[in-house]
Amino acid sequence: MSRPALRLSMLCAALLLTPAFAADPPPPPTTQALLDASQAADWRTPDPDNLLYIDLDAGRVVVELAPRFAPAHVGNIRTLARQRFWDGQTIYRSHDNFVVQFGANVEDGAAAPPLGDALAQLPAEFERPADGLAFHRLPDPDGWAPEAGFADGMPAARDPDKGLAWMAHCYGVLGAGRGMAADSSNGTELYVVIGQAPRQLDRNITQVGRVLQGMELLSALPRGSGPLGFYEDASQATPIRSIRLASTVPEAERTPLQVLRTDTPLFDAVVESRRNRRDTWYLHPAGHIDLCNVPVPVRTPPRG
Amino acid sequence: MSRPALRLSMLCAALLLTPAFAADPPPPPTTQALLDASQAADWRTPDPDNLLYIDLDAGRVVVELAPRFAPAHVGNIRTLARQRFWDGQTIYRSHDNFVVQFGANVEDGAAAPPLGDALAQLPAEFERPADGLAFHRLPDPDGWAPEAGFADGMPAARDPDKGLAWMAHCYGVLGAGRGMAADSSNGTELYVVIGQAPRQLDRNITQVGRVLQGMELLSALPRGSGPLGFYEDASQATPIRSIRLASTVPEAERTPLQVLRTDTPLFDAVVESRRNRRDTWYLHPAGHIDLCNVPVPVRTPPRG
Numbered sequence: 001m002s003r004p005a006l007r008l009s010m011l012c013a014a015l016l017l018t019p020a021f022a023a024d025p026p027p028p029p030t031t032q033a034l035l036d037a038s039q040a041a042d043w044r045t046p047d048p049d050n051l052l053y054i055d056l057d058a059g060r061v062v063v064e065l066a067p068r069f070a071p072a073h074v075g076n077i078r079t080l081a082r083q084r085f086w087d088g089q090t091i092y093r094s095h096d097n098f099v100v101q102f103g104a105n106v107e108d109g110a111a112a113p114p115l116g117d118a119l120a121q122l123p124a125e126f127e128r129p130a131d132g133l134a135f136h137r138l139p140d141p142d143g144w145a146p147e148a149g150f151a152d153g154m155p156a157a158r159d160p161d162k163g164l165a166w167m168a169h170c171y172g173v174l175g176a177g178r179g180m181a182a183d184s185s186n187g188t189e190l191y192v193v194i195g196q197a198p199r200q201l202d203r204n205i206t207q208v209g210r211v212l213q214g215m216e217l218l219s220a221l222p223r224g225s226g227p228l229g230f231y232e233d234a235s236q237a238t239p240i241r242s243i244r245l246a247s248t249v250p251e252a253e254r255t256p257l258q259v260l261r262t263d264t265p266l267f268d269a270v271v272e273s274r275r276n277r278r279d280t281w282y283l284h285p286a287g288h289i290d291l292c293n294v295p296v297p298v299r300t301p302p303r304g
Numbered sequence: 305m306s307r308p309a310l311r312l313s314m315l316c317a318a319l320l321l322t323p324a325f326a327a328d329p330p331p332p333p334t335t336q337a338l339l340d341a342s343q344a345a346d347w348r349t350p351d352p353d354n355l356l357y358i359d360l361d362a363g364r365v366v367v368e369l370a371p372r373f374a375p376a377h378v379g380n381i382r383t384l385a386r387q388r389f390w391d392g393q394t395i396y397r398s399h400d401n402f403v404v405q406f407g408a409n410v411e412d413g414a415a416a417p418p419l420g421d422a423l424a425q426l427p428a429e430f431e432r433p434a435d436g437l438a439f440h441r442l443p444d445p446d447g448w449a450p451e452a453g454f455a456d457g458m459p460a461a462r463d464p465d466k467g468l469a470w471m472a473h474c475y476g477v478l479g480a481g482r483g484m485a486a487d488s489s490n491g492t493e494l495y496v497v498i499g500q501a502p503r504q505l506d507r508n509i510t511q512v513g514r515v516l517q518g519m520e521l522l523s524a525l526p527r528g529s530g531p532l533g534f535y536e537d538a539s540q541a542t543p544i545r546s547i548r549l550a551s552t553v554p555e556a557e558r559t560p561l562q563v564l565r566t567d568t569p570l571f572d573a574v575v576e577s578r579r580n581r582r583d584t585w586y587l588h589p590a591g592h593i594d595l596c597n598v599p600v601p602v603r604t605p606p607r608g
Contacts, residue, residue: 096520097475126588140447143592171401171500182587195523196475196596197500200581203588216400216527219499223520277504283486284430284507288447290594292500 031273034266035297042266043258043299044153050074051246052081052209053255056091056238061214062246062255063174066154068133069167070125070208073176076187077208079118081245085188089113090237094221095229097195101177102240103188112188124182125206127166130158135165136263138271140288144168144199148291150262154210155291157202167207170197170292174209194219197292212298213257260297270295335577338570339601346570347562347603348457354378355550356385356513357559360395360542365518366550366559367478370458372437373471374429374512377480380491381512383422385549389492393417394541398525399533401499405481406544407492416492428486429510431470434462439469440567442575444592448472448503452595454566458514459595461506471511474501474596478513498523501596516602517561564601574599 029037046064054061067074080086086103093101104112135151135158142148145157148168155168167173173193178185185206192211211218221238224231231237246254261267271294276285333341350368358365371378384390390407397405408416439455439462446452449461452472459472471477477497482489489510496515515522525542528535535541550558565571575598580589 094524096523141445143444143447143594144590180585195499197594198597199592199594200578200586200590200597202590204586219400220398220524220526222524274504281484282504282508286448286504286506288503290447290501290503293502293504 028276028278029269029273030277030279031270031295034269034273035260038260038266042261042264043301044261045258045301046153046212048246048249048254049078050209051212052077053242053244053246053249054214055241055243056217057241058217059214060255061217062212062257063209064153064212064259065174065209066152066167066207068152069128069154069156069165070176070206072119072122073125073185073187073206073208076118076122077190078245079116080187081243082248083116083118084242084244085113085116085118086240086243089240090234091218091221091240092224092234092237093191093228093230094194094223096223098193098198098229099175099191100194100218100221101189101191102238103177103190105189105237115186115188118186118188120186122183122186122206124178124185126182126203127164130160130163130165133165134263136267138289138291138294139275140290142291144202150267150294150296153259153262153296154207155294157291166203168197168291169193169199169201169207170210171195172211172215173207174211175201176206176208178205192218197290199292212259213255256301258299258301260299262296270297332580332582333573333577334581334583335574335599338573338577339564342564342570346565346568347605348565349562349605350457350516352550352553352558353382354513355516356381357546357548357550357553358518359545359547360521361545362521363518364559365521366516366561367513368457368516368563369478369513370456370471370511372456373432373458373460373469374480374510376423376426377429377489377491377510377512380422380426381494382549383420384491385547386552387420387422388546388548389417389420389422390544390547393544394538395522395525395544396528396538396541397495397532397534398498398527400527402497402502402533403479403495404498404522404525405493405495406542407481407494409493409541419490419492422490422492424490426487426490426510428482428489430486430507431468434464434467434469437469438567440571442593442595442598443579444594446595448506454571454598454600457563457566457600458511459598461595470507472501472595473497473503473505473511474514475499476515476519477511478515479505480510480512482509496522501594503596516563517559560605562603562605564603566600574601 052063091102092105137149147158176185177189226232356367395406396409441453451462480489481493530536
């Protein structure tokens with residue numbers, strides 16, 4: 001909306017030019033100022049057994065898996081990744097404002113790779129008991145669920161009356177495609193949300209993780225012109241070089257990253273800085289934030 | 305999430321295999337069934353003076369302008385389009401999960417085209433009086449505003465206490481970029497939302513219309529690697545062949561289309577069919593819809 005120069009001057013204005021009358025309370029910090037002042041303990045380093053590297057010709061997509069939401073699916077996905085099940089498969093669907101989908105596309109008549117040690121059949125994991133899951137609730141109401149917030153760094157929802165929690169379909173969430181039967185997903189076919197949060201899918205399909213880095217390699221893929229965004233010509237599909245668990249990748253080839261913890265006072269302050277934007281460009285602070293508008297910053301670990 | 309074959313069988317199951325016990329009420333119709341049964345009066349043909357054709361090498365983006373929300377900006381945009389102000393300019397920003405932006409990018413040192421009869425300075429048009437605007441309210445609450453719904457086919461919000469209405473930043477909405485001053489937009493620089501609805505921008509910037517067709521030509525553009533999604537290399541920008549008002553384009557070159565009216569019982573039924581998905585794939589109807597999840601179907605006019 002504004003030029004970089006304007007954005008910079010905006011930041012400078014917020015940081016430098018605020019009138020410093022003694023009686024004024026200090027202005028609430030911006031998101032960037034909060035992150036700049038963060039401590040090491042505000043960040044976490046994901047377990048490499050929970051990181052999936054999707055390597056494409058254009059670069060790497062890093063996904064964090066959510067084993068406490070979908071233990072059976074995540075277990076199967078780990079097995080499949082160790083077997084390099086997806087290497088040489090494709091991203092064969094790009095549906096505008098909805099999802100990209102990838103895996104062993106058997107529509108074109110090719111045989112799917114063998115499942116090996118992976119299971120062909122898994123239980124549906126649409127929701128889980130709320131008990132035993134630390135849930136960090138957002139201050140605002142959510143239209144789709146009694147409560148919205150974060151758990152294990154994942155956007156999530158909770159129904160205290162029913163004692164259930166589930167992952168929420170936000171931008172960048174990874175899910176396991178299924179057919180008509182609830183338990184027809186086994187993690188071989190996966191999708192990532194690239195549009196307005198399709199929260200109607202919540203509790204209807206198993207979600208398995210969230211993209212931490214490289215979303216633009218998925219979200220900017222040309223849309224498929226066939227029904228539901230499938231490519232009509234197989235040559236339009238994007239080849240997958242490999243999908244591997246970070247824990248199986250040599251150290252030197254790993255992507256070092258840290259994720260902002262979502263259960264800290266700093267995170268609450270970040271949420272508030274987005275609920276009510278204080279940079280001087282904003283004239284009307286919203287006083288509200290939707291779960292899927294909350295950023296969860298990722299960074300390269302600082303040296304030392 | 306599912307293969308086309310599965311989707312088709314889902315539809316067939318919903319349409320054909322529902323047990324037909326005499327005592328059962330008929331199942332609520334799906335969105336597609338509702339559209340298939342629509343009448344001519346359920347559709348409207350936009351005024352060609354309100355249609356902007358953005359012609360790119362890859363095809364045409366069709367935008368409907370919203371003169372009752374931003375009369376001064378829409379007036380200026382019509383003047384600029386008649387003068388072919390944007391022809392030969394570029395889409396010079398693609399910010400993942402946020403916006404693409406285009407117009408006369410003067411960052412690279414080139415002179416902006418002359419404004420001609422267009423005005424350099426316009427009033428901010430962030431909101432308008434609610435009076436005099438037919439507002440078709442959605443059934444569900446909205447976190448960002450007291451009321452959400454549609455007006456003139458645009459996603460909109462309303463505050464009855466303050467007597468104000470405004471357009472909502474949903475996927476595909478077109479806005480007028482501005483600098484720090486509220487009244488610093490004049491319609492020469494425009495942006496389109498390509499990600500999760502940035503509703504925090506509501507009432508902070510002037511919105512001027514909505515993309516009806518061709519969103520995928522904008523949303524799938526490679527993201528800019530510079531700050532805020534600006535392209536670092538001007539060669540990455542997407543050339544704009546022309547931006548014209550449909551009313552100035554010869555009939556034979558126009559794109560015939562109709563838009564579903566948003567103030568009819570049929571539209572209410574479509575909204576309900578999305579609030580509670582009845583196709584058999586869905587096991588848990590959401591019972592809720594967000595303003596920016598409501599589709600407003602567009603079609604090629606039927607023959608005859």
